[in-house]
Amino acid sequence: MRMNVAFLVAFLSLSTVSSYAHHSDVAYETTAIELKDVTFVKTAWVNPHSIVTFDLKDASGKPTQWIVEMGSPSAMSSVGWNRNSLPPGAVATVDVYPARNGTPHGRLARVRFADGRTLNYREVR
């Protein structure tokens, strides 16, 4: 039993944080940032990488549009996401690895909704 549990735990750990890497993350920072209260605009559920667009308002209320890449649809669905996971208009806190060059782009790690629901894709470092 002990061995089976260990095996299952190892499998689930891999399932929740592994990704279908199509390319390296050389263009992105290695530490994630937290963006609070973003509003989702649209999701492109496409290969090789799905893309989510959201607005982030600064203190004055001026929005900046972020474009963030995710995994392939099959990779995302293997950890519990689907194409309707981030509906337009929904508000959430997201963790992303931002572009090194400062443009509003990034790689998505995690989405947390106000009601406590959490969607993980990548490990948050």
Next chain:
Amino acid sequence: MTKRLSALLLSLCVCTVAHAQRPIEPPSPAKGPSAPAPRRDISGVWSGAAAMRLEPFPPMTPEGQQVFNETKPLFGPRAVPVAESNHGLVTCDPLGFPQNLLYEMRQIEFQQTGSKMLQLFQYQRTFREIWTDGRKLPASVGGDSAGSVDPRWYGYSIGSWADDYTFVVNTTGFNEKSWATAQGNPRSMDARIEERYRRIDRDTLEVTVTIDDAKTYTKPFVAMRHQLRLSPKQEFDEQLCVPSEALEYLSTFKPVAGPGR
């Protein structure tokens, strides 16, 4: 124990939104020794890994080094942003052989027929024909003579049983549009690549890939050793690179490679 296990599983399964999950078969738990391997049979679905660990490559020849220097890979120590890369993956070109083994091997399948072994790949849903009908590898590839055949992404493959549990594949005749590895290591048209699939027991298949490419490398070498796990009920994911969507992605994320702001 049950409570602790439930809590642990809950904390690991952090995808808390209740979506319908496609059935994913976990690898078989270790239950002690596996059953013995069947004779001359490697058919079925085998699970590998999302990223393969490669053996050290030997020094390249000057010609190989020149080709290597021109590659701009997406992976490894020389990785560049997507918009700057000349890796075929960017535009969903075929991975070619042996990159389709050395890049990633989440799921593969063997189907044995009377005259050939079919090797199916989850990635891009491609397949190879490995002829077992006794034919030879082409004597001439890319030459001017009438009998010379054209080089191909996946080359030409023949296979045979070295013993009751080891299936050996030899492949040659590659076009030089694709690389041997996702890190940009090249392979030439005349490279000879051997795969040995040794079925250790019912559930374990060991693959060893050896590259002999005198034009590119200073000596033959083992590029990868990996053990695959039998996953008879695993359904292949639709793991695709779609050219039109990849171009849109490339356009969308082109600013990431630039000087920024």
